[in-house]
Amino acid sequence: MIRHDVLAALPVRTAVPALERALEEHGCAVLCAPPGTGKTTLVPLVLAGLLGPSDRPVRRVIVAEPRRIAARAAARRMAWLLGERAGERVGFTVRGERVVGRATVVEVVTTGVLLQRLQRDPELAGVDAVILDECHERHLDADTVAAFLLDVRATLRPGLRLVAASATTDAAGWARLLDDAPVVVTDGVSYPVETVWAPPAAPVRPPHGMRVDPALLTHVASVVRRALAERDGDVLCFLPGVGEIGRVAGQLAEVSAEVLQVHGRAPAAVQDAVLAGSVDGRRRVVLATAVAESSLTVPGVRIVVDAGLAREPRTDHARGLSALTTVRVSQAGAGQRAGRAGREAPGTVYRCWSRGEDDRLVRFPSPEIKVADLASFALQAACWGDPSAAGLALLDPPPAGALAAARSVLAAIGAVDTDGRVTARGTRMAGIGLHPRLARALLDGAPEVGARRAAEVVALLSEEPPRSYGDDLAAAWRAARRGGDAYAARWRQEVRRLTSAVTGGGAGTGAEGPGAGSDDAAAGLIAALAFPERVARARGAGAYLMVSGTGAEAADGSGLRGAPWLAVAVADRPATAVSARIRLAAVIDEDTARSAAGRLRVAGEEVRWEDGDVVARRVERLGAVELAARALKSPAPELVRAALLDGLRREGPELLRWTREARELRERLGFLHRELGGGWPDVSDAALLERPDAWLEPELSRARRRADLGRLDAGQALRRLLPWASGEAARLDELAPERIEVPSGSRVRVEYGGPQPVLAVKLQELFGLRETPRVAGDAGVPVLVHLLSPAGRPAAVTADLASFWQDGYRAVRAELRGRYPRHPWPEDPSTAVATRRLNNRR
Incomplete structure (x- = not known):
């Protein structure tokens, strides 16, 4: 039985006619509706024809959400509004879970699922409309889906309807992207939200990498206790990540309220319990990450406590490291969070920063396409037939350097050819629904260690295990196998999916494959196949050198310390740190390192300036890691010359022999260049080293080591730079x-x-x-x-x-004159006779 009373109370209903007209006339629209208006629940039901007259045609609608928790919650809410259960006329599909039926006409999916579906069926056969919800969050998958859908509308399905929906977004930008689509705006529920500024009493350190000052978390916990005392209703507290949620929860153990934790890793049952509201009237404190910013209404919440932090991806392309980093929340994000307090009644937001700091917040969060690893995006674009992504309609173009780095990774793992076009292997990788590196590890590792074991390790790498599992990948694998926590449950589900993907559904027969080697060896091989640039060799005291050239360190007390080789799966490098910190790795041997990182192996003559002299060796390397070396007796002269020039650039012209006359000549030439310019040469260090051929040849070509440079007369060499051709050189002694x-x-x-x-x-x-x-x-x-x-x-x-x-x-x-009476001191020195002598004695 349809709950018409609830539907009638949703404010977005007043904007539905305008939205339908926009779609009828233009085919695309931008819907701006504040939180709690019903844009995620009412609009899909209306567009599908489930709330109109019985003779109204029913259309199939897909709603794309950025997160699994939001997708499940939206589907269940819509089903409840229809008086049904999810899986009837409204269903959902997220990675590893599909709840739909034959009668399903509204399907809520994650943007990742929709991306996979578009690659398999670009026409989206049978689908009449797609709603991109929470598009303001600018997730990379969502931006990519929007670009693909616009391409589909332009070439295959001009009748496919498209809605970009959000509470806080760049409406004008999205309208331009959607072919100048109309913007439909609806007002929200006018429940006021009072802002209470609650900055820490003492300064706290700003976030750094993943680190958040414990003093700030203690302050947030105190603000939650204050809010419980000052206001009625449940509390929704926003924190940047799972670790911070756990620490604040520990500090709230004594409060007279139920403390719940909501994040992407929380069990579905816990998420559902939070969204169902209190069953016994007891007050609740819900500690949540950004998953609760949008698409979700947490019943009973009248108070929001905002720590003011968020997590965004960052990629160090030079070092091949990707990680989340903690940043200040944007103004749009803070507005979304505050709106949670006014969903059902007047509320209050406690902001753990000052009003002055609020003015300095960025307006919107950074689009993922600007800051994230683009390997998955590049593979999706190649599979779509546009390897350069130049033809895709994107709000922000991908940075050229990041896209080039991504395409280099894809070429190295065989996902694209030399022209950037997708290979059959790349198509298979894209279909697995993993980062291309992990897909490569799964496909190449399965024949070596067995499909099931490869899937188990890759599942660990696709969602980093809890820190309590430790930093040893093999040990974490064993912990997941025997674990009964929420992570282990999700891990097993993902293992089943990946095993099926790599065996073509034959998980029951032969899925284990050869299964050669121990679990420790298997974990190391899979990690090395996924991240060959992070294969690392020990260089003493827990320090390692990755083949990428990045230094790394294992934590004190880690069982990884002392291993001669590691396959590093997770590492991060704080901005001011010299080395990366190893978060998760597996012990491997040299043979595994050579095999997994084989494409990075180079062998040849190396002649370089090292430790103050020319060093000539024949060297075998894995990237930056030296495997073997022996001295070269007769290195190539051009390589020696290049090494000597490198030494000169590093240590300067002082390597040459500078007599007093040479230094004075250089100073005279420098003076003439400064005062007269023209043909008089610039003899600064930078200028001399920029054109060594002009003054150091032929002596430089005959030199073989530092000592030879030390015998080279700099003064004689400098005279080659004099302006002989113009004849000015002859005036040197006249001018200077x-x-x-x-x-x-x-x-x-x-x-x-x-x-x-x-x-x-x-x-x-x-x-x-x-x-x-x-x-x-x-x-x-x-x-x-x-x-x-x-x-x-x-x-x-x-x-x-x-x-x-x-x-x-x-x-x-x-x-x-009194001090030197024997010297002349005439009254008028300008007319006196100069002398080098004393006065005559009297």
Whole structure:
């Protein structure tokens, strides 16, 4: 029996006529409806024709949700509204679970399931409309599904109706993407939500990688207790991940309320219990990840406590590491969370940050396509027939570097050919519904260790086991086999699915395959096949070097420490850390490493600058990991030259022999380049090392080691850079003389190493010189005269000798004549005779 009273109370009903008109006229629409309006439950039933007159035609509708928990909940809610059970006219399909029947016309699926279905049947035969729910979350699968559906509408099914639905989204952007589709907006239930700003009293450390400051979690728990005391109703508390939920739950053990935990890994029964509401009237505290932000109504919630954090994927393409990282929640996400408090009645949101911090939050979360590993996306695009993804209608294009890295991975595992087109192997990989790396490990590992065992290990890798299982993959495998927790139950379900996928449904016959080797060896092989770049060799004290070149460390006390080789399955590298941290790995031997990472094996001559000299060896490597090496007696000259140049770039021209004359020549040339430019060469380190051929040949080609560079006369080499062709080289001594003759007859050296040439000379030797000496020809650059006492100590500095004789000399004379009475101190030095001698004795 249809619950018309509940349906009539859903605010989205007022927008349904406009939505139907938009779809009738345009075929696509963007539906903006706040949480709790019924966009996820009422709209699909209306579009399917299940709520209209009995003679209204029934249409098949697919609703795509980003998460399994939301898909199951939406289907069960719609079935309840119809007075039925899920699997009748409304059903759902998520990975590993399908609840549909012959009469099903509304099917709720995850975006991943819909993606697989589109690859198998691009026309979506029999489907009349698709609703992409919560499109604001910008999951990669959802963006890809939208692009494929638009392609289907343009080429195969122009009559297929498409709705992009969300509470907080870039409506204008989605409208443009959907061929300028109309935007239908509906108001929500006008239950006010009061905001209480509840920042920690003392500063807390910002999130770093997966780490959240325990002080913040303690504060969140205290805010939950405060909310229970200050307000009525159940509490929904948002935290970034399962670990944080567990820690806060531990701190709330004494509260007078039932504490429940909701996340993607929670058992379906627990999720269902949370969504069913309290059965005995006892207050509840629901600790949840972002899965509770949208599509779900948790009955009884009047209070939201928001820790202000979220998890987003990040990929380090240079190191081949992917991981979730903790970030500040976006304004859109915070708005969604706050809306949970006003679904059924007026509510309150306690935000664990300040009003000032709120203004600095980003508007929307980062689209996954911008930050995630794109290997799965690239394989889906290749299977779709558009390897470059250039023809796909996407709100944000994939970053070129990330897409190139993804296509490189696909080529290495045989999923695409040299032109990027999908292979038969790649098509099979895509159909398994795993990351391409894991699909490769399953397909290639099954013949080696047996289909069942390969499936068991891959299932562990597809959803990282709880930290309580440890960091040893083989030990975690054994824990999952005997485990009775929710993770183990999901793992067994996934194992059945993967075993069937790799055996073609023949899990009961021959599924174990050859089954050679121990479980430890099997775990290592599968992990190495999935992540060959993370095969790692020990380099002492728990430290390892991956073949990708990334350093990694096993945790203190880990049983993995000391193993000569590891296949690293899970690792993360905090932004400021030197090495990655190994989270999950298996012990392997060198033969397994060579086999799994064989495509990364290189052998050849290596001549490099190492430890301050040229090292020439014949080396065998797995990527960055050295396997074997022996010295080379006669390395190729071009390789030696390249190594010497590398040494010069690292250590600078000081490797050459620099006499005093060479250094002075370099300073003179530097001065002329600075003052006159033209053909006078730039002799800075960077310029000299940029064009070594111009000044170091042929000596450089004859050099073989550091000592040979040390014998190379830098001054003689620099003279090759002089502007000989123009004839200016002959003016070197005129423009930048080594010495200047002063009135006493002395030839005094000029220093060109500073910003201005310096002439350091005893004061008495300049008597009679009225003007400051100048260099650089017509440029007339005055030297900076350092006037010295008879003992050679600085007495004065001037760049204007005439002014000094007139104004400064008198004070210097008064100070020095008593100290040096045997030296001349004339009244007018500009007309006196210069001398290097003392006064005559009397």
